[in-house]
Amino acid sequence: MVQQSTHRIIFVGGTAGCGKSTIGELLTETLNSQASSISGDDNKDKAGKSTDSTKTSVFIEGDKYHPQANIEKMAHGIPLHDDDRWGWLENLGNLARQESTKYQNVIVSCSMLKLAYRDLLRKTIHGGSEDDGVEVFMFLLYNDYQVIYDRMTKREGHFMKAEMLKSQFTDLELPDVTKEHNCFKVDCNEDSPDVITSKVLKIMESSTY
């Protein structure tokens, strides 16, 4: 079990369109609701969401932190290269670390397709020491190409178009949990966001600290 005093940084990753934002947001809301029902603090807004004063978890949408040049590249259908990604990943790692001093759980959506990207995130967060009271979890949401492609063609107003999905699958390096601590592939199939979020929570619950 994760110790109560441990702050968690939970990355939700995978290819474009796999559901990072959807699951990241739902996971954050679920953790906030759990915390407010445990504390008996029922400060909810009209939509039933936890209010700021009760929040123990925060969501960071990784796409919001891309430099403009990256957004323009992707919007023009040009896949990013490693050199476009290092600075973005480092910023996200630093931001997550910073937020973890304020929140019990920091949830970050970030594709982190390659092992080297995940290594950089872990290194940025922990520096030299992993014994720093911050536990990093990484989840790579996985679904069949066609399922994601179809969803992306229906998604409106996003800079990333479905045609970019091929290059995302080419870059994708799925994790092997025996080699990457606390890094898990989550098979999404046709599961609903609620079911996927429960899977993620269950994995964290059963992981040892």
Ligand SMILES: Nc1ncnc2c1ncn2[C@@H]1O[C@H](COP(=O)(O)OP(=O)(O)O)[C@@H](O)[C@H]1O
């Ligand atoms: N489990 C799911 N079942 C059905 N549709 C989903 C599911 N997860 C996400 N979606 C839909 O798929 C699209 C892509 O999801 P999104 O969260 O934006 O992915 P990402 O952040 O990984 O690019 C959105 O239109 C979203 O509503």
Ligand SMILES: O=C(O)[C@H](O)[C@@H](O)[C@H](O)[C@H](O)COP(=O)(O)O
């Ligand atoms: O919502 C999406 O479609 C994705 O999140 C998408 O925006 C993309 O995956 C990365 O943010 C770009 O970076 P990568 O090329 O490193 O995935």
